[in-house]
């Protein structure tokens with residue numbers, strides 16, 4: 594069977610009449626815990642996925658980008674100096690935006706031909722967007738000999754540029770979790786990202802944490818609810834704005850300044866129930882990330898699972914970014930033997946992750962599928978991370 598890398602390489606030859614200079618890839622991610630904390634200078638704990646985006650690319654003589662997505666069957670061309678907010682529109686903005694951000698940062702990046710294909714399902718909370726940003730970032734890094742992928746500091750810079758592309762050119766006000774996970778998470782480990790601990794040039798600290806459920810007979814099951822999620826609609830931006838307004842009201846630079854001890858006093862400052870809920874989610878979620886890291890270090894999967902389930906309750910009841918499909922999936926998974934379950938990603942649908950003892954994987958999968966049948970929902974897509 595043809596690998597995704599071969600498919601984009603062959604499509605490149607068919608499109609441009611000569612071989613690509615190389616094929617690059619970057620993974621999607623699962624955020625284990627720590628949701629919507631990134632833009633609050635908080636903590637999160639992602640893993641990189643084996644599903645990746647692949648990009649065959651080669652340099653051009655002129656200052657243009659020609660970008661093809663095999664998955665969408667579309668090709669878009671744009672001049673480098675015409676890239677800006679809204680141009681090119683839609684999916685090509687994620688790729689062109691990264692080149693724009695690299696050039697804005699003073700890096701020498703010129704015209705490119707590129708062919709993209711991705712194994713990361715689009716809009717499922719597994720960050721197909723960071724995967725495609727990451728692969729053009731590493732492609733441009735190699736083709737223009739920038740040397741940034743060689744060490745973690747360079748990768749952190751690339752992640753920040755990918756985030757800038759998504760914020761400024763795509764127009765999605767996302768934090769840096771996804772791009773950091775895609776470009777900096779090591780294989781076989783989770784990555785504790787702390788957006789409050791910055792290095793000398795202001796990039797977030799990221800530290801590997803052991804994560805090997807299989808070694809203890811557990812599977813991280815991914816259940817794609819197929820409820821669509823999007824970070825470019827107003828809900829994500831509204832959550833972010835609510836947090837920023839709450840920080841202003843509390844007189845702090847970010848909600849990270851509030852810890853569990855300070856939470857009761859902080860909450861008294863708000864009349865609006867929505868603000869109380871938002872602040873409570875962010876503060877308790879940061880505390881859960883710290884506990885989750887301790888649980889992983891102790892290989893205490895029962896506690897880790899309980900923290901996942903508590904995080905789901907918080908994003909359902911307080912932050913209100915869950916959806917009926919995710920709620921039901923988590924409930925049914927836990928009722929059928931999962932140690933814990935939560936929706937992962939920006940919210941309002943996408944994928945649920947469940948930590949399941951190997952002998953229970955069949956039970957959980959069957960029970961969730963039956964529950965969807967009872968609701969008349971299309972069957973979820975279930976796979977092992």
Ligand code: ADP
Nearest residue numbers: 662664684711715716717718719720721722824
């Ligand atoms: P997520 O990152 O959770 O998958 P987003 O809404 O952040 O969801 O990003 C999804 C967007 O990324 C898609 O709507 C599309 O514009 C772009 N994208 C992702 N994968 C591809 C692909 N294979 N081809 C073209 N565009 C893609």
Ligand code: MG
Nearest residue numbers: 720721722723
């Ligand atoms: Mg995304």
